[in-house]
Amino acid sequence: MREPSHARQMVGSLLVAAAIVAIVIVVVTLELGPTSVAELEAEEERRDARIERAEERRELQEERRDR
DSSP: OOOOOHHHHHHHHHHHHHHHHHHHHHHHHHHHOSOOHHHHHHHHHHHHHHHHHHHHHHHHHHHHHHO
């Protein structure tokens, strides 16, 4: 039985490592989606602004009730 050469083992290991990296990239991309960080931050800012406006409306309503 002939053992594979060191170079052949290295090439095989590198190919397996590249395949694993490619699979991980695909899985992470599918889970997170193509949304960019800037889009996520903009969405968070819009959500925070909505919450702030809702709190301001609630405070105004409470002030009007107190009068």
